[in-house]
Amino acid sequence: MSTYVIGDVQGCYVQLMALLEHLHFNERADTLWFCGDLVNRGKDSLSTLRFIKNLPHKVTVLGNHDLHLLAYAQHIRPKHPDDTLDDILAAADKEELLTFLQHQPLLHHDAALNMTLVHAGIYPLWDLAIAQRLSKEVEVQLKGPLCGALLKDMYGEQPQLWDEKLTGIDRYRFIINAFTRMRFVNAQGELMLFADGAPASHPDLIPWFDFSQRLPTGPIVFGHWSRLGLFNKDNQIFCLDTGCVWGGKLTALRLTPKLGFVE
Numbered sequence: 001m002s003t004y005v006i007g008d009v010q011g012c013y014v015q016l017m018a019l020l021e022h023l024h025f026n027e028r029a030d031t032l033w034f035c036g037d038l039v040n041r042g043k044d045s046l047s048t049l050r051f052i053k054n055l056p057h058k059v060t061v062l063g064n065h066d067l068h069l070l071a072y073a074q075h076i077r078p079k080h081p082d083d084t085l086d087d088i089l090a091a092a093d094k095e096e097l098l099t100f101l102q103h104q105p106l107l108h109h110d111a112a113l114n115m116t117l118v119h120a121g122i123y124p125l126w127d128l129a130i131a132q133r134l135s136k137e138v139e140v141q142l143k144g145p146l147c148g149a150l151l152k153d154m155y156g157e158q159p160q161l162w163d164e165k166l167t168g169i170d171r172y173r174f175i176i177n178a179f180t181r182m183r184f185v186n187a188q189g190e191l192m193l194f195a196d197g198a199p200a201s202h203p204d205l206i207p208w209f210d211f212s213q214r215l216p217t218g219p220i221v222f223g224h225w226s227r228l229g230l231f232n233k234d235n236q237i238f239c240l241d242t243g244c245v246w247g248g249k250l251t252a253l254r255l256t257p258k259l260g261f262v263e
């Protein structure tokens with residue numbers, strides 16, 4: 001009866017199977033959480049997505065690559081040269097796979113385990129209750145008739161600063177960018193989405209979790225930031241993106257019965 005969080009799989013199906021074997025994973029007894037970016041760039045996005053969708057006990061949140069798949073499938077976004085998504089679109093169960101993805105949240109909170117799962121992070125000026133409310137706002141849109149319009153207009157880097165008065169697509173775009181693309185903010189708390197290096201490579205910027213006025217959220221586990229890599233700040237902030245798709249490892253964080261990394 002273990003619960004594990006798995007880092008960014010990105011279609012690395014063989015590595016996922018190897019990690020699960022290493023964990024002695026039992027799909028009837030154990031639960032897997034995935035921190036998003038299930039697909040893309042790796043060799044086998046189709047097998048990965050199908051395997052996760054069919055797991056009896058799983059939680060996953062949406063990453064930027066998962067949202068890209070939904071937009072690409074609707075012909076809203078062009079194919080990126082490095083995309084490895086076409087096997088999904090050619091699959092007989094394409095609609096079930098895409099519908100599964102479309103119904104996943106941006107944030108998952110487990111009060112009993114005292115842990116919150118997101119793809120990139122929680123914007124530092126949101127506490128947990130605000131983050132839960134804002135993720136729901138977007139999830140409702142993604143599941144509704146305006147999903148296509150949202151996917152079409154979610155791309156862009158503005159607005160950079162959160163304001164509760166934001167409305168419509170500017171509001172949704174900020175929420176999606178914060179949950180799925182954020183790494184750094186500046187001293188004013190603006191999203192600095194262009195920066196993707198390690199913290200030391202951007203000394204003028206602040207990792208979102210180090211922002212001095214960050215509001216309390218409780219422990220958070222996330223991926224997305226391969227150049228941050230395996231990271232644990234005070235058992236409160238856990239990064240699990242160890243760059244499997246870039247030749248690195250796939251990592252799990254065991255939540256129960258005992259907190260700890262498994263590589």
Ligand SMILES: [Mn+2]
Binds near residue numbers: 063
């Ligand atoms: Mn990502």
